[in-house]
Amino acid sequence: WGRLIRARGKCERCGKTTGLQAAHIISRNYGKTRHLIENGVALCNGCHIFWAHKEPDEFVDWIRKTRGEDTFYRLRRIANQDGKADYETAYLLLKEEESKENNLCQQ
DSSP: OOHHHHOSSTTTOOOOSSEEEESSSOOOOOHHHHOOGGEEEEEEEHIIIIIITTTTTHHHHHHHHHHHHHHHHHHHHHTTOOOOOEEEEHHHHHHHHHHHHHHHHOO
């Protein structure tokens, strides 16, 4: 999951290309959204640690503006669903995304 998020190549907030980290929009504590590609954002270490984690309200506002209200609230609804996370499906979706990424790299 993290490798696919970091493959975006630059910090989605400031544009920096070094020190990239994969940040979760909805906390990774929520198993249902933990491995969803759309729940990830590529941030440099500064934006991740010293902005997203230190200013969570500002981070959420930025996500809602850049990803859209619908996406943010859909992720929240998924995260709050009852039941266990479906890790098998998450794994298959990650493999599918990885395959797409590999195909793009080969073109």
